[in-house]
Amino acid sequence: MDKNTIIGFVLIGLVLFVFSWLNQPTPEQAEAQRRYQDSIAKIEYAQQAELQTQKSTETPLLQQNEADDGLPDSARMIRLQNNYGVFAAAMQGTDGYTVLENDKLEIRLSNKGGRVAYARLKEHTAHDGQPLVLFDEKESAFDFTLITANNHVVNTRDMYFTPVKGSEPNTVVMRLPAGEEGFLDFTYRLKSDDYILDYSIQAVGLNGILSPSTTSLDFAWQQDIRQQEKGRKFEDRYTALYYKYVADNVENLSESADASQKLSNRLKWIGYKDMYFSTVLIANGEGFESSTLESKKLSAEGYLKHYKTTASIPFDLQGGEASAFQFYFGPNLYPQLKSYDSGTPADQRLEMEKMVTMGASLFRWINRYFILPVFGFLGKFIDSYGLIILLLTLIVKLLLFPLTYKSYMSTAKMRVLRPQVEELSKKYPGQDKAMERQKATMDLYSRAGASPMSGCVPMLLQMPILISLYMFFPSAFELRHESFLWVKDLSTYDAIASWNTYIPFITPYFGNHISLFCLLMTATQIVYTKFNMDLSSTGQQKIPGMKMMMYMMPLMMMFFFNEYAAGLTYYYFISTLITIGQTLFFRYTINEEKLLAKLEMNKRKPQKKSGLMKRLEDAQKLQEERLRQQKAQRKK
Numbered sequence: 001m002d003k004n005t006i007i008g009f010v011l012i013g014l015v016l017f018v019f020s021w022l023n024q025p026t027p028e029q030a031e032a033q034r035r036y037q038d039s040i041a042k043i044e045y046a047q048q049a050e051l052q053t054q055k056s057t058e059t060p061l062l063q064q065n066e067a068d069d070g071l072p073d074s075a076r077m078i079r080l081q082n083n084y085g086v087f088a089a090a091m092q093g094t095d096g097y098t099v100l101e102n103d104k105l106e107i108r109l110s111n112k113g114g115r116v117a118y119a120r121l122k123e124h125t126a127h128d129g130q131p132l133v134l135f136d137e138k139e140s141a142f143d144f145t146l147i148t149a150n151n152h153v154v155n156t157r158d159m160y161f162t163p164v165k166g167s168e169p170n171t172v173v174m175r176l177p178a179g180e181e182g183f184l185d186f187t188y189r190l191k192s193d194d195y196i197l198d199y200s201i202q203a204v205g206l207n208g209i210l211s212p213s214t215t216s217l218d219f220a221w222q223q224d225i226r227q228q229e230k231g232r233k234f235e236d237r238y239t240a241l242y243y244k245y246v247a248d249n250v251e252n253l254s255e256s257a258d259a260s261q262k263l264s265n266r267l268k269w270i271g272y273k274d275m276y277f278s279t280v281l282i283a284n285g286e287g288f289e290s291s292t293l294e295s296k297k298l299s300a301e302g303y304l305k306h307y308k309t310t311a312s313i314p315f316d317l318q319g320g321e322a323s324a325f326q327f328y329f330g331p332n333l334y335p336q337l338k339s340y341d342s343g344t345p346a347d348q349r350l351e352m353e354k355m356v357t358m359g360a361s362l363f364r365w366i367n368r369y370f371i372l373p374v375f376g377f378l379g380k381f382i383d384s385y386g387l388i389i390l391l392l393t394l395i396v397k398l399l400l401f402p403l404t405y406k407s408y409m410s411t412a413k414m415r416v417l418r419p420q421v422e423e424l425s426k427k428y429p430g431q432d433k434a435m436e437r438q439k440a441t442m443d444l445y446s447r448a449g450a451s452p453m454s455g456c457v458p459m460l461l462q463m464p465i466l467i468s469l470y471m472f473f474p475s476a477f478e479l480r481h482e483s484f485l486w487v488k489d490l491s492t493y494d495a496i497a498s499w500n501t502y503i504p505f506i507t508p509y510f511g512n513h514i515s516l517f518c519l520l521m522t523a524t525q526i527v528y529t530k531f532n533m534d535l536s537s538t539g540q541q542k543i544p545g546m547k548m549m550m551y552m553m554p555l556m557m558m559f560f561f562n563e564y565a566a567g568l569t570y571y572y573f574i575s576t577l578i579t580i581g582q583t584l585f586f587r588y589t590i591n592e593e594k595l596l597a598k599l600e601m602n603k604r605k606p607q608k609k610s611g612l613m614k615r616l617e618d619a620q621k622l623q624e625e626r627l628r629q630q631k632a633q634r635k636k
Contacts, residue, residue, distance in 0.1 A: 085148050086179035086209050093160025098172050100190040100197070105329055107190060107197060114161035114174035114186045115142040116197070119329045121277065125481070127230040127492070134279055134329055139224040144201075146184075147211045161186065181205045187322070195330030196340075201315070202322035216289065216312040217323075221281065224298065225274050225305045229480075230492040232304070233511070234563045235275040238475060241295045241307045242271040242278075242355050246287045247347045250354040253295040260294040267291050272307045273332065273355050276477050276491070280328035280352060286314050332356050333477045334372060359471035366468040379478065386484025389571050396469070397578050400462050404579075408586045413448070416596040420444055435623065448599040473568035486516065490567035493518070510559050517569040518562050524576040525554035531580065 097108040097117065108118035117137040124132040143157035161174040166187065174186040182205035189198040201217070203210070229235040240255040246266045252273075253259040266287035271280040291311035298306055313323050330336065337353040344350075358367040374395060378388045397404075421441055428437035473479070479490040487494040495513035503512075529550050561569050 085150065085152055086182065087146075087148075087154050087159060087176075090159035090161075090177055093162075096163075098163040098174075100170055100172060100188060102170065102190055102192050102194070104193065104195055105190065105197070107188070107329070109163070109172060109174055109188060110137060111160050111163065111174075113143055113157045113159070114176060115156075116140075116188075116327065119279065121195075121330065124277075124331065126226075126228050127489070132228060132277070133226070134277060135223050135226070139226070141220065141222040143220055145218045145220075147214065149208060149211055151211070156184075178206060178209050182209050195328055195336070197327040197329065199325045199327055200322040201313075201325075203315070203317055203319040206319065207317055210317060212317070214315060214317045217315045218310065218312045221270075221309045223272050223279060223307050224303050225272065225307065227302050227304050228277060229275055230489065231563050234474070234492065234565070236297075236304050238275040238357055239304050240273055241293055241305075242273050243291075243293060244268045244351060244354075250351050252355075253293060258296045260292065263291045263293070267311070269350060269352070270309050270311075271328075271352065271355055274304065275475075276332050276480055277330065278328065278332055278352075278355060281309075282326040282328065282350065283313065284324040284326060288313060328352070331477050332475070334358075335376065356477075357471065357475040359468060362464055363468040363471050366464060367472045370465075371468060371472050375472075375476070375478065384484060385479055385482040385490055385567070386487070386570070389490075389567060390574060393571055393575050393578065396465060397575070397582070400465065401582075403461055404582055405586065408583065409590070412586070412590060412592060412595060413599060414445075416592050417444065417448060417599065448602050469571060470568065473571060474565050476567065479565065479567045484566075484570070487566045487570070490570070491565050493563055494566040511563045513562070515562050515564075515566065515569060517566050517573055518558055518564070521561065521569045521573040521576065522554045522558040524573055524580070525557065526551060528576050528580050528583075529554060531583065 093111055096111045098111075100107045100109065101122075104122055106118075106120040106122060107116055109115070110117035117140065119134040121132045121134070126132050141157065143155050146154050146156070148154065156176065159176055161176050164173040164175050166172050166189065168189060170192070171187065171189040174188070176184040176186075178184060182203075184206065185200075185202045185204060187198075187200045187202070191198065225239060227235060237255055240252045241259075242250060242252040243263075244250045244267065246268045248265070253261060266289055267283070268287050269280055269282040270288065270291070270293070271278050288309075288311040291309060294306075294308040296306045296308075298304060313325075315323055328340075332355055334353050334356045337356065340352060341349040358364045371392070374392055375388065378391055379385075382388050382391070421444065424437055424440045424444065428440060474491075476491070481488075482490045484490055486496075493511075493513065493515040494517055496516040496519075498513035500512060533550060561572070
């Protein structure tokens with residue numbers, strides 16, 4: 001090789017070096033290229049996951065295992081290694097369970113999948129007296145999807161974990177082996193005297209085994225919700241999938257229909273709630289991402305709904321930090337759920353107590369700051385919740401007594417003026433003089449100091465408390481399995497007669513039973529309606545059919561409340577009885593002759609019209625003017 005050739009190669013090498021140096025990417029371009037490669041890897045991951053799902057659907061795992069049973073051990077292991085790589089050894093194992101328990105919970109962890117396969121609440125029973133099991137292995141699923149370095153997709157549900165006793169009491173590590181030195185740990189720790197199960201996921205030696213682009217894990221969580229209470233239809237109304245956004249509101253899917261929701265914002269927790277109990281998965285870190293939530297109604301006997309969640313969680317492939325979570329398996333008891341936020345900053349609170357249905361805005365505020373404290377205070381001294389409801393009703397009636405008295409006085413004023421109103425009806429008979437009759441009647445009320453509207457305002461002011469109590473009783477966990485008189489369970493209906501035959505219209509809306517407290521509530525409301533209509537008659541002509549409509553309302557309420565909690569219908573029953581007693585008390589203690597004399601004195605005083613009366617008179621004058629114009633047009 002001569003000198004010129006050597007110089008030529010050196011120059012070519014120099015040119016290539018300079019060209020490469022000038023065209024190397026900037027840090028921003030390198031980061032963009034990395035993100036591009038990650039996106040390509042995620043697409044491949046999704047394709048592999050879909051292929052794996054199709055494969056498992058077309059060829060069930062049980063059939064695959066049965067096909068392998070006829071193979072020699074060496075051939076079976078080769079097939080497993082080809083399909084699952086370093087996780088091949090985990091595809092074979094022994095079915096079994098590890099039990100964690102305290103005074104409140106019994107948890108069983110399955111070797112297959114390393115998951116919670118059974119949860120039982122020790123202090124509670126189902127409506128039929130059987131142990132209260134939230135779910136077992138056949139009714140639930142919880143698995144993670146892993147993608148290996150060579151782009152194979154495996155699922156933890158198919159693999160066997162090895163239980164390892166933890167360093168702390170009531171702690172166990174479910175370990176998934178991955179090759180000779182790598183493994184994936186699911187660590188469970190059941191707290192003493194609590195409904196919380198700590199749960200964490202940590203990689204050990206998985207760098208190079210899982211895909212290097214792995215920064216998160218996808219999981220799927222499913223559960224069939226058991227019917228735990230006697231009234232399926234009533235329980236179904238309060239069963240829903242709840243979720244909370246990170247540092248934001250709590251929301252839920254529809255209780256009455258199938259529903260699904262794809263969420264881009266991160267979630268703090270996801271709750272599978274039935275009427276009185278919940279299974280909640282809580283993220284201690286950044287939360288759940290790319291979540292899809294589904295809720296479907298089930299027609300199978302003994303089950304209410306099927307819930308499903310697919311989402312992803314942050315995952316440290318290097319194993320430096322564990323992905324930490326918590327499970328809550330427990331009652332929807334407001335003080336219990338609220339206690340988990342004690343001493344927590346406002347933006348970090350779980351707010352799981354919002355799963356307890358107590359109405360929105362004003363009604364929830366009344367229940368939270370008035371009904372619940374009174375209910376809890378009385379519960380400290382009285383064992384019978386039937387007596388507690390009675391005392392609560394008396395307290396509510398006592399607080400509303402001034403409004404009730406004012407409403408009755410307004411009705412009494414209208415009643416003592418009835419003879420004078422009847423005289424006006426005789427003075428201005430017929431439809432042609434309806435406007436004059438109405439004007440004269442309003443003038444009479446104004447001069448006497450009575451108003452038809454003054455009795456309605458106090459009743460409207462009572463409505464928020466009445467609606468709040470309607471929201472409170474069906475969701476009050478305290479009433480569950482509490483007996484009173486003939487009622488065995490105040491949280492459900494008290495049937496005195498029942499049948500199995502399907503009756504059109506009756507069965508779908510009324511049910512196949514008759515509730516005694518609902519029947520008593522209806523009877524007292526009919527009596528009160530009759531009593532109240534007689535007392536509030538003002539002598540004015542009534543709308544045709546109004547009397548029949550007033551009697552139909554209690555019967556309609558009977559259809560509506562027949563399947564509701566006996567505690568609620570018992571409250572309405574005694575509340576109506578107390579109202580009748582108050583009305584009788586007012587009727588026989590208020591001297592109507594003196595009241596009429598006072599109204600007659602009011603007529604002699606200079607009258608200052610209220611804003612309401614002035615608006616009514618202006619409206620009446622406007623109506624009279626329109627009638628005159630219409631008559632004038634007809635004459636033309």
